[in-house]
Amino acid sequence: MTRLLKPLVLGQNYEFARDMLCRKLNLFADAFVAIDGSKFKAVNNRDRNFTKAKMRRRLQQIDESIERYLGQMASADRQESEVAQTKVQRLEDKIKALKKEMSRLKKLEVRLLEAPDQQISLTDPDARSMATSGRGTGMVGYNVQTAVDTKNHLVVAHEVTNVGHDRAQLFNMAQQAKEAVGAEELEVVADRGYFKGEEILECENAGITTYLPKPQTSGSQAEGRFGKRDFRYIPEDDEYECPGGERLIWRFRTQEKGQTMNKYWSSACPRCKIKSQCTPSPYRRVTRWEHESVLENLEARLDKEPERMRVRRQTSEHPFGTLKSWMGSTHFQMKTLKHVNTEMSLHVLAYNLKRVINILGARPLIEAIRA
Numbered sequence: 001m002t003r004l005l006k007p008l009v010l011g012q013n014y015e016f017a018r019d020m021l022c023r024k025l026n027l028f029a030d031a032f033v034a035i036d037g038s039k040f041k042a043v044n045n046r047d048r049n050f051t052k053a054k055m056r057r058r059l060q061q062i063d064e065s066i067e068r069y070l071g072q073m074a075s076a077d078r079q080e081s082e083v084a085q086t087k088v089q090r091l092e093d094k095i096k097a098l099k100k101e102m103s104r105l106k107k108l109e110v111r112l113l114e115a116p117d118q119q120i121s122l123t124d125p126d127a128r129s130m131a132t133s134g135r136g137t138g139m140v141g142y143n144v145q146t147a148v149d150t151k152n153h154l155v156v157a158h159e160v161t162n163v164g165h166d167r168a169q170l171f172n173m174a175q176q177a178k179e180a181v182g183a184e185e186l187e188v189v190a191d192r193g194y195f196k197g198e199e200i201l202e203c204e205n206a207g208i209t210t211y212l213p214k215p216q217t218s219g220s221q222a223e224g225r226f227g228k229r230d231f232r233y234i235p236e237d238d239e240y241e242c243p244g245g246e247r248l249i250w251r252f253r254t255q256e257k258g259q260t261m262n263k264y265w266s267s268a269c270p271r272c273k274i275k276s277q278c279t280p281s282p283y284r285r286v287t288r289w290e291h292e293s294v295l296e297n298l299e300a301r302l303d304k305e306p307e308r309m310r311v312r313r314q315t316s317e318h319p320f321g322t323l324k325s326w327m328g329s330t331h332f333q334m335k336t337l338k339h340v341n342t343e344m345s346l347h348v349l350a351y352n353l354k355r356v357i358n359i360l361g362a363r364p365l366i367e368a369i370r371a
């Protein structure tokens with residue numbers, strides 16, 4: 001078996017070999033994948049990673065400790081006993097050690113401020129501080145992205161990144177999955193962390209149908225007033241109809257964070273009877289991205305097929321859970337993004353092989369590799 005797999009592992013094109021094999025065995029038949037990311041720990045200990053906030057906190061703690069010791073020294077100095085003098089000496093040593101630590105941290109701070117993302121990791125320079133889903137459970141590590149086939153739970157594509165969020169990963173992962181599956185069209189499901197208009201548009205343009213919920217960011221809705229969903233867009237007129245039955249007409253076009261936005265409002269707002277449920281401002285303005293229809297179509301698709309989100313949960317959690325249990329509590333053993341990526345590839349290869357053996361049995365797999 002090892003002899004058969006060696007060329008796959010050592011060859012530059014192991015992913016290509018995997019994709020060809022899985023396609024030959026008809027294991028990617030559904031062309032429907034779940035994209036998800038999970039944080040994996042790096043070799044780098046939390047104490048050897050510094051962000052601006054962490055550095056500020058550490059320096060402040062040292063300052064406070066020095067102040068406290070100086071106070072204790074002053075009161076010990078006032079007593080003339082031998083015990084007090086020994087205490088003074090001990091406190092002097094502690095202050096000396098703290099000043100040394102402060103000077104070390106100040107030097108690191110200079111390096112930290114020069115880093116593009118104002119963060120440094122001393123053991124693995126590419127590892128980054130990342131928030132995890134549990135409250136106060138951040139880690140220093142990597143964000144592993146996977147696209148998993150929803151039928152057989154095989155990892156179709158994966159990539160290790162050191163960016164702590166998933167917002168810019170949807171198209172990248174979907175495109176890699178589409179190439180691996182070898183289908184003209186692909187359907188992908190992801191969680192709301194991937195929701196970004198430009199990414200969804202790129203998928204649409206590449207023949208990739210997306211299913212992901214929109215994050216709730218409407219301030220009005222959070223405060224109990226009408227949300228944007230309560231305003232119906234009328235494409236033929238390029239106008240919105242509001243809950244009060246008035247038309248919000250197009251007013252002007254503007255650029256916001258690199259996106260072209262259209263602004264709409266109605267002149268009827270000041271006289272509106274339900275205005276308190278709508279806006280505290282003189283007029284309720286609605287903003288529409290020039291490609292908003294792509295997002296509206298996505299929302300309609302998800303309303304029609306809400307069970308897609310259940311499929312996402314059932315699909316992504318299995319490989320991540322299995323991989324983490326194999327890797328143990330320390331996760332990665334290698335350092336730097338390049339080597340960590342290779343380490344992950346080997347884990348994914350092992351995971352996929354075990355899955356295929358479970359699905360088909362070892363003999364048919366060996367025969368397919370040989371053929």
Ligand code: SF4
Nearest residue numbers: 242244269272278284
């Ligand atoms: S405040 Fe303006 S937008 Fe809101 S319901 Fe009234 S008329 Fe419509």
